[in-house]
Amino acid sequence: MSLLLSTAWNAFRHTNAKKLIFEIKKTGFQEVELSFNLTSSMVRDIAGLVKNKEIRVISLHNFCPIPDGIKRCAALPDYYSMSSLDERERQKAIKYAERTIRTAAALNAKAVVLHTGRVEIADHTKELIRLYEKRLKGSRQYSCMKNEMTRERKRRSGSYVSNTLKSLEKISRYAESLKIKLGIENRFYYREIPSFEEIGIILKRFQGGSVYYWHDTGHAQVMENLGFTPQKDFLDTYGHQLLGMHLHNVHGCKDHAPPCKGDIDFRLFRPYVTAKTIKVIEAHYPATGQDLAKSRLLLEKIFDGRK
Numbered sequence: 001m002s003l004l005l006s007t008a009w010n011a012f013r014h015t016n017a018k019k020l021i022f023e024i025k026k027t028g029f030q031e032v033e034l035s036f037n038l039t040s041s042m043v044r045d046i047a048g049l050v051k052n053k054e055i056r057v058i059s060l061h062n063f064c065p066i067p068d069g070i071k072r073c074a075a076l077p078d079y080y081s082m083s084s085l086d087e088r089e090r091q092k093a094i095k096y097a098e099r100t101i102r103t104a105a106a107l108n109a110k111a112v113v114l115h116t117g118r119v120e121i122a123d124h125t126k127e128l129i130r131l132y133e134k135r136l137k138g139s140r141q142y143s144c145m146k147n148e149m150t151r152e153r154k155r156r157s158g159s160y161v162s163n164t165l166k167s168l169e170k171i172s173r174y175a176e177s178l179k180i181k182l183g184i185e186n187r188f189y190y191r192e193i194p195s196f197e198e199i200g201i202i203l204k205r206f207q208g209g210s211v212y213y214w215h216d217t218g219h220a221q222v223m224e225n226l227g228f229t230p231q232k233d234f235l236d237t238y239g240h241q242l243l244g245m246h247l248h249n250v251h252g253c254k255d256h257a258p259p260c261k262g263d264i265d266f267r268l269f270r271p272y273v274t275a276k277t278i279k280v281i282e283a284h285y286p287a288t289g290q291d292l293a294k295s296r297l298l299l300e301k302i303f304d305g306r307k
Helices: 017-026 040-051 087-106 125-133 140-156 158-177 196-205 217-225 231-241 266-272 289-303
Strands: 004-006 031-034 056-061 111-114 181-185 211-216 242-247 249-251 254-257 278-281
Touching: 004 056, 017 040, 040 056, 056 087, 056 278, 087 111, 087 158, 111 242, 125 140, 158 181, 158 196, 181 196, 181 242, 196 211, 196 231, 211 217, 211 231, 217 231, 217 242, 217 249, 217 254, 231 242, 231 266, 242 266, 266 289, 278 289
Parallel strands: 004 031, 004 278, 031 056, 056 111, 111 181, 181 211, 211 242, 242 278
Antiparallel strands: 249 254
C-alpha cells in the first residue's frame, strides 16, 4: 500500500530540489506529491531525479511550478482564482493550471489537485475558530456569526460558482487530452469553492471526464468541528468518485499535523480507500522525520486492515 509525502513538509527549508528530495527519502518515502511552492528551477531538477528513477512523482498541487513573477512566499494555490469575475485573473488561473497539468504529464504523474476559487466576500472562518477556541461554540455570538456567514455566501455565490464551472470546462478538457486526472479538493475557509453542495454540482457537470473528488482530512475535520458538514458526509456522498486524499491531523481547528498526532481516528477512512486511491501525507512543519515515519506505519496498518 503506497503512501506519498507532500513536499509541503520541507519545501520552504530548501532552495535546492535535490536536497529537498534527499531529506524526504531519508524518512522512507519513495513517492511524492509536488506542492504549490516550488520554483520552475526546482521542478526542473526534480524532473531530472524522476528521469534517473531516484524519486517518483504521483501528483502535483496546483500551481506547480509557481506562476511567473510571483514571489515564493505569496504563491498560494488560488493566487489566481478560477472563479474570479475579473476575466484577466480567471484566464491566468486557467493558464497556470494548464501549465501544472503539462508538468504532471512530463513527470509521468497521475493527478493534479485543484483549488477552485472563492466567493469574494469577507471571510470570518478565523474569527469563528477564535470563538471555538474560547469554548464559545453554541453561544449566541457564535451562532449569529456562523448563520451570517452561511447567508452571505449563499446570496453571493452564484456568479463565482458559474465562473468556476466555466474555467473547469477548459481545464478539464486539457487534462483529459494529456490523460491527467483532476482532484477537486474540499476547502478550509468557508468562502472558498467548493462547498459541500458545490462538490456535487462540479462532479455532476464533469461526470465521465477527468474530474474527481479529492478529500482533505484536516479541512473536513475543521469544518465539522465548527458545526458545518460532518467529515463522514463528504465521504459517504462523494467517496465513489474519490481520486485521492490529503492525510493530516488536527488539534481542534489547527490542521496539517502528522497523522500520528491529533484528534482524528484515521480508521474512519478505511472503508473509502482502495489500492487505486492516491494517499498523500500532507503534514507541515514542525512535524519531524520521525513523525512522518511513525505516521506512515500507522496508516499502512489501518489501510491494510491490521489496526
